[in-house]
Amino acid sequence: MDLQQVRIREAEPRDARRIAQILDAGSLHPGAEDPEDPTSYAAVIGAFGRGPSKILVAESEAKVVGVIQLIIIQHLQRRGGICAELESVHVAEEMRGHGIGGLLVEDAVRRAAELGCYRVQLTSNVARLDAHRFYEAHGFTSSHLGFKRNLP
Numbered sequence: 001m002d003l004q005q006v007r008i009r010e011a012e013p014r015d016a017r018r019i020a021q022i023l024d025a026g027s028l029h030p031g032a033e034d035p036e037d038p039t040s041y042a043a044v045i046g047a048f049g050r051g052p053s054k055i056l057v058a059e060s061e062a063k064v065v066g067v068i069q070l071i072i073i074q075h076l077q078r079r080g081g082i083c084a085e086l087e088s089v090h091v092a093e094e095m096r097g098h099g100i101g102g103l104l105v106e107d108a109v110r111r112a113a114e115l116g117c118y119r120v121q122l123t124s125n126v127a128r129l130d131a132h133r134f135y136e137a138h139g140f141t142s143s144h145l146g147f148k149r150n151l152p
Contacts, residue, residue, distance in 0.1 A: 016042035084112035
């Protein structure tokens with residue numbers, strides 16, 4: 001695969017079904033995603049397009065092959081500094097291992113730096129050991145223990 005042919009761009013509502021398919025294929029929670037009804041995904045993409053937070057896609061040969069969510073958070077600490085969080089980092093199964101995830105992460109990190117973020121952070125499920133190695137290869141360090149609480 002020629003990575004120079006991969007374009008990173010902001011997601012558009014028309015990408016919703018393909019993004020949902022990619023998320024569904026990479027989910028640890030079967031049934032959590034619904035590629036057959038892209039309405040909610042399209043709404044989120046539209047909302048993100050209006051602020052500093054972005055949903056980015058990797059496109060190859062006019063097809064979306066990866067996605068990442070860049071969330072910009074204003075903190076109280078660091079004198080009200082802004083921080084970036086990466087979420088929903090997924091590459092289409094048939095395209096994994098070709099560097100597309102790295103392009104997405106590095107583009108999101110670049111955008112965060114341009115916005116003046118003092119940190120980029122992410123969480124990764126403890127079961128995703130390959131993902132942990134991937135993030136470490138891109139300069140991330142395991143620094144915190146995360147906790148989550150699911151709500152009904």
